[in-house]
Amino acid sequence: MRTVTFHIKRYDPARDAQGSTRVQSFEIPHGGQLTVLEGLFYIQEKLDASLAFRYCCRASICGSCAMYINGRYRLACQTNVLHLHTDEVRIEPLPHMPLVKDLVCDMTDFFAKYEYIRPWLIRSSEAPAKEILQSQADRHKLNMPIDCILCGCCYSSCPSVWSEEHYLGPHALLWAYRFEVDSRDEARKERLPMWDNERGVYRCHTITNCVEACPKELNPTEGIQWLKMAAVRRRLFGASK
Numbered sequence: 001m002r003t004v005t006f007h008i009k010r011y012d013p014a015r016d017a018q019g020s021t022r023v024q025s026f027e028i029p030h031g032g033q034l035t036v037l038e039g040l041f042y043i044q045e046k047l048d049a050s051l052a053f054r055y056c057c058r059a060s061i062c063g064s065c066a067m068y069i070n071g072r073y074r075l076a077c078q079t080n081v082l083h084l085h086t087d088e089v090r091i092e093p094l095p096h097m098p099l100v101k102d103l104v105c106d107m108t109d110f111f112a113k114y115e116y117i118r119p120w121l122i123r124s125s126e127a128p129a130k131e132i133l134q135s136q137a138d139r140h141k142l143n144m145p146i147d148c149i150l151c152g153c154c155y156s157s158c159p160s161v162w163s164e165e166h167y168l169g170p171h172a173l174l175w176a177y178r179f180e181v182d183s184r185d186e187a188r189k190e191r192l193p194m195w196d197n198e199r200g201v202y203r204c205h206t207i208t209n210c211v212e213a214c215p216k217e218l219n220p221t222e223g224i225q226w227l228k229m230a231a232v233r234r235r236l237f238g239a240s241k
């Protein structure tokens with residue numbers, strides 16, 4: 001049986017002064033295959049039931065288990081300790097996010113900004129009797145942005161988010177892009193003022209931390225640059241819809 005040591009950054013608002021964290025280490029036995037999330041379950045079940053962390057799907061789909069593991073943004077359920085090539089694993093909550101407890105961050109602003117861009121299809125024409133068909137080329141445009149699982153890694157990694165609390169952030173702008181390129185959406189005119197401003201796309205300085213941080217290997221910066229060009233096209237040639 002092998003062992004791995006988790007060094008976990010902890011914060012308990014009931015016992016720690018605000019903003020002060022401590023690191024606690026736990027040794028975990030495993031048979032060679034262990035994800036970081038499974039290691040956290042072991043700690044919670046056998047060593048310290050007070051350890052707080054989020055998870056849901058255990059399959060890299062829900063985005064809940066995003067953490068900072070050995071100096072990189074990762075999903076705990078997707079990270080096998082074998083692939084870290086070390087028996088010492090440092091686990092921290094998403095940096096630059098307000099802390100609730102241990103590995104749990106406050107995602108209120110993150111989801112409020114996502115909701116602000118109205119992340120659903122908006123149609124002005126009458127509801128069709130059947131599904132709205134798309135060409136393969138139009139569907140292809142959605143391939144990258146629809147893989148976003150709203151994990152928060154890009155948001156946590158972005159210096160523009162750190163410096164401007166009202167900046168929508170790479171995730172919300174990626175979703176704005178997702179509806180901008182969706183051939184079925186009919187609200188481009190109404191959507192434009194949401195992101196064509198200083199708290200939207202112009203606050204992105206193409207630092208590309210989001211691209212490096214994204215555990216789904218998406219490219220929010222590419223979407224944001226596309227939106228900037230769309231805004232210029234609108235000014236020159238007018239809105240399409």
Ligand code: SF4
Binds near residue numbers: 063149213
């Ligand atoms: Fe997470 Fe990537 Fe979506 Fe950002 S773009 S929320 S890092 S999946």
Ligand code: FES
Binds near residue numbers: 055058060066078
């Ligand atoms: Fe859902 Fe990890 S538990 S992404």
